[in-house]
Amino acid sequence: MTTEEKVFHCIMCPMGCELRATVEDGVVLRVTGNQCPRGAKYARDEITAPRRMLTTTVRIAGGVLPLLPVVSAAPLPKDRILDCACALRNVTATAPVRAGDVVAADILGLGVDIVASRDMALR
Ligand code: SF4
Secondary structure, eight states: OOEEEEEEEOOSSTTOOEEEEEEETTEEEEEESOSSHHHHHHHHHHHHSOEEOOEEEEEEESBSSSEEEEEESSOEEGGGHHHHHHHHTTOEEESSBOTTOEEETTGGGSSOOEEESSOBOBO
């Protein structure tokens, strides 16, 4: 039986609380340092199944700019972020686009859409 304490900062809001998680054989026993429940959830998720938002760009045809900023509509599994970014290299959006439009639905079958993070008018 191995018990360890992991220390990291919550990234769910600008407060950046220092979290301490007691982990025994991969199971989170206790989280302290969080000032709200979101911090405890973040700590548990970070240890058992870390997720991150993906922000990047894709090509866009006919837009006033050559690249369209995009973002995942929800956090993706951290270990699949690079795969998702690679998949987006093959995506070309078509102008005009509105912020929030889905650019790549259900990326890699992970249940998360990639959406435009800004409007892009026709050239
Ligand atoms: S624990 Fe709550 S208050 Fe602290 S950084 Fe996370 S979300 Fe913000």
